[in-house]
Amino acid sequence: MESKFKNHRLVCEDRKSLCITGVEKADNATPNQFSCVVMGRVLVVTGKDLSVKRLDVVEGIAEIVGEINEIKYAHEKKSLISRIFK
Numbered sequence: 413m414e415s416k417f418k419n420h421r422l423v424c425e426d427r428k429s430l431c432i433t434g435v436e437k438a439d440n441a442t443p444n445q446f447s448c449v450v451m452g453r454v455l456v457v458t459g460k461d462l463s464v465k466r467l468d469v470v471e472g473i474a475e476i477v478g479e480i481n482e483i484k485y486a487h488e489k490k491s492l493i494s495r496i497f498k
Contacts, residue, residue, distance in 0.1 A: 415451045417472050422455075422483060429465075430457060430476045430483070437469055446476050447486070454486035 420434025432450060439447040439454065441464050446457045462478035 417451065420450045420472075424480060424483065427459075427480045428477065430480055432474045432476070433472055435467070435469055435472045435474045438464075438467055438474065443478070446474075448474055456482075456484055456486055458482045 415434070415436060417434040417436070420432065423431045432448065432455065434450050436449040436452070439449065441447075441462075443462055444458060444460065446462055446464065448455055457476055457480060459481040460479040462476055462480070464474065465477050466473060466475040468474075
C-alpha cells in the first residue's frame with residue numbers, strides 16, 4: 413500500500429500528549445486506546461483517559477492527550493499464500 417506521506421513523526425511530551433504526523437486514517441478511538449494508519453502500518457497508542465484533541469487526515473496530523481502508556485506498531489498479518497510462497 414503506497415502512502416500519500418513521505419515520512420511520519422511521533423512527539424510525546426511527558427507521557428501526557430502525543431502528536432503524530434503522517435496519519436492516513438484513524439481506526440479506533442476509546443479512552444484506553446487510539447489506533448491509526450501511518451505510512452501504511454497500524455500504529456496503536458494505549459493508555460488511560462485518552463482523547464483526540466485534533467485529527468486532520470488531510471494534513472495527516474493527530475494529537476492525543478491523556479496518560480500515554482504504550483506506543484507500538486501492530487504486527488502485519490501475512491496471508492497464508494504469502495507465507496507459503498516467500
